[in-house]
Amino acid sequence: MTSRNVAERAIVGVSLKMYFGPAQTRFWLESLREIVEELHADDILDVFVLPSFLSIPTAQEVFCGSRIEYGAQDVHWEDRGAFTGEVSAADLEELGCTVTAIGHAERRRLFGEDDETTARKAEALARRDITPIVCIGEATQESVDEAVAACRRQIDPVVAAIPDTADLVFAYEPVWAIGAPTPASPERIVEIARRLREVTGERGGRTRLMYGGSAGPGLYPQIADAVDGLFFGRFVHDTDNLRAAITEIVREVAGRPG
Numbered sequence: 001m002t003s004r005n006v007a008e009r010a011i012v013g014v015s016l017k018m019y020f021g022p023a024q025t026r027f028w029l030e031s032l033r034e035i036v037e038e039l040h041a042d043d044i045l046d047v048f049v050l051p052s053f054l055s056i057p058t059a060q061e062v063f064c065g066s067r068i069e070y071g072a073q074d075v076h077w078e079d080r081g082a083f084t085g086e087v088s089a090a091d092l093e094e095l096g097c098t099v100t101a102i103g104h105a106e107r108r109r110l111f112g113e114d115d116e117t118t119a120r121k122a123e124a125l126a127r128r129d130i131t132p133i134v135c136i137g138e139a140t141q142e143s144v145d146e147a148v149a150a151c152r153r154q155i156d157p158v159v160a161a162i163p164d165t166a167d168l169v170f171a172y173e174p175v176w177a178i179g180a181p182t183p184a185s186p187e188r189i190v191e192i193a194r195r196l197r198e199v200t201g202e203r204g205g206r207t208r209l210m211y212g213g214s215a216g217p218g219l220y221p222q223i224a225d226a227v228d229g230l231f232f233g234r235f236v237h238d239t240d241n242l243r244a245a246i247t248e249i250v251r252e253v254a255g256r257p258g
């Protein structure tokens with residue numbers, strides 16, 4: 001992949017997983033808004049955050065009048081019915097969600113989510129015009145060929161399940177790099193991203209590719225020509241780090257030849 005494939009606007013996403021309670025989430029969301037506005041980041045970046053289900057109404061309130069998008073970390077594939085404990089794409093749409101993650105490695109490992117259920121969830125989101133953030137990635141630090149094959153097994157059912165024109169984001173997150181001290185090497189990310197673009201490039205709809213897995217300040221400039229953005233976790237909980245990470249991405253994108 002070359003810089004010609006990279007979208008003009010970069011994407012910056014954060015999943016808060018289950019790290020923060022409601023009050024701490026509100027503080028962090030307010031800080032995110034302040035930082036984005038101070039840096040005018042939303043002029044050149046698509047910024048989204050995925051708080052817990054309980055804090056989605058808070059995100060709706062905090063981001064009122066802002067271009068920051070928000071959504072959930074999971075969704076059920078049906079709109080309504082006897083599905084105890086679940087939340088539907090219809091509910092998320094009603095609360096203004098425009099993005100939602102599916103198929104995260106933790107959902108796959110801890111809650112039995114598989115490629116088939118991920119595809120059904122993608123279809124449910126696409127029906128509501130909510131962009132699926134589909135998490136893909138190899139389980140162990142195997143060869144690039146094996147990693148791409150593993151990702152392909154996760155990509156193909158999703159692509160088949162949604163309309164060709166639907167907006168789609170893949171978050172390439174090597175499972176072994178999630179919750180680790182450092183991300184995958186820039187060389188590996190760039191090579192795998194290039195190969196994944198070949199797989200997803202046939203779609204008619206916009207298909208963007210992010211990197212996630214221990215991403216933090218310092219990573220983006222090394223892989224900016226290969227990915228459309230970063231999917232952050234722990235390393236932007238600290239709002240100084242959040243500011244540093246967004247500042248770095250804004251500088252990189254603003255410096256691209258126009």
Ligand SMILES: O=C[C@H](O)COP(=O)(O)O
Binds near residue numbers: 173177212231
């Ligand atoms: O959803 C985010 C990713 O799983 C990355 O999390 P992490 O940066 O804390 O490893």
